[in-house]
Amino acid sequence: MSSRFIGVDEKPALPYLIMYGIQHVLAMFAGIVAVPLMVGTALKLPGEQITILVQGSLLTSGIGTLVQSLGIGRLGARLPICMGTAFVFISPFISVGSQLGIQAILGAVIVGGIVEFVFSFFVWRIQKYVPPVVTGTVVVLIGMGLMPLGFTWLAGGESSLFGQPISFAIGGLVLVILILINQFTKGFWPSISVALAI
Known part of the structure; x- marks a missing residue:
């Protein structure tokens, strides 16, 4: 395989596509299953419930990916976008779940999803009020919060x-x-x- 760069609109050869696909599946799968594993382990849920959380994450991520990639009506970007789980919610999930149980987490996710869906129509208007220094700081804080768990897994x-x-x-x-x-x-x-x- 050559060492040249592949252009943005260029379709790579089949060997490239296979390797990119394998890497993407590995990276996406790890990211999608990590959040339910972390939350389930922190809440000391039985293995059967953690399995259900992992399956739910994979199913909803797949549905979200299909909606984004193929589109349904006005929904979806119709671009090769893979939807996954967000690490930013791990701490709130564990905090809520340890006090009120897994049912409270699921209820909060439903309500939060509806609110997020409504805000998605206006995000372009409020984006100018959130400069890169704010989003960068949030990402760094999320990463720092996950470091103890990363070292534990290591x-x-x-x-x-x-x-x-x-x-x-x-x-x-x-x-x-x-x-x-x-x-x-x-x-x-x-x-x-x-x-x-x-």
């Missing part, structure tokens, strides 16, 4: 391998491979570095 998560050297070795190896690919390769290879490192 150490082995809830498994019997927690704190074992093999857990840190696997996570460190993935990180080193990811950095090396991005630093010492060009063109196609850095764009699939996540899939290669995993």
Whole structure:
């Protein structure tokens, strides 16, 4: 495979498409299932309920992706947009769920979804009141809030391998491979570095 860049409107060759697809599925799947796993684990839900949360996340993300990609009436961007779960809600979910239970989380999600849908028609009007410094700060704070959980997962998560050297070795190896690919390769290879490192 050549190292040249692929243009924005260019259709990549089949080998490129296959590798991009594999990486995208890995990245999207991890992001979609991470939130219900984190919330379910923090609330100490039984495995059956966590499984239902994961399945619900995958189902609704798939429906949202189809609506965005194909469009229904005036809904959807009709662009290849993949919808997923948002990490920004993890802390509120855990806070509400620990006090009022999973039912309160689901009710809040329904109400919040309706409010968000209504606001989506006016977001372009209020966007000028939210400068990049605000959105950037929010993203940094979300990332910092998730760091303890990331380190816990790096150490082995809830498994019997927690704190074992093999857990840190696997996570460190993935990180080193990811950095090396991005630093010492060009063109196609850095764009699939996540899939290669995993």
